[in-house]
Amino acid sequence: MIILGVLAVFAPVVASVAIDIFVGWLFLISGVVGLVVMFSSHNVPAFLWSLVGSALSVAVGVMLIWNPTAGTLALTLVLTAFFIAEGIFQTVTSIAYRDVMGSQWGWLLGSGIADLVLAVIIILGWPMTAVWTLGLLVGINLITSGWAIVMTAIVGRNLTRAVTDAMAASGR
16 A cells, blocks of 8 residues: 555556546446346335436446546546535534533644645646646555554554463463
8 A cells, every 4th residue: 555655646647547547447336236236126215216326326437437537627626525525514613612622622623724725725726736636645545544554563463472472471
């Protein structure tokens, strides 16, 4: 994950297109599976909604795969909308619950403001920011997630050694 993250950070445009194609395949496959399951089941509750959802998933998947540039733009718009919504929610929540949260309310406020700043950066640089935003953010996520997994594995290994050594010392 760390290696893929570093590659994505250094080649965010390529990573953005790869993410678009990957997400497109996820939509396409999930839509096809949804359609197969829906038509092979005898009694599907909310048949029309299931049909519309699955067909929409197939259509979105095909569009993302067929035209990755437009797909990257669309996914970046969705990501920007998410940053705006989450930023507003976290900012308002942090202020509304600052008495309950004590001195830690600033962390939630900072996260909300960071989301809003990211959204503003994307919007101000549009459409050029759409070319690299997905790749850069996913790259950073891969690096931090990969690092967290490595650190967790090291802690797990050390804990296992400590338990094994303690059991050996006690004669078990």
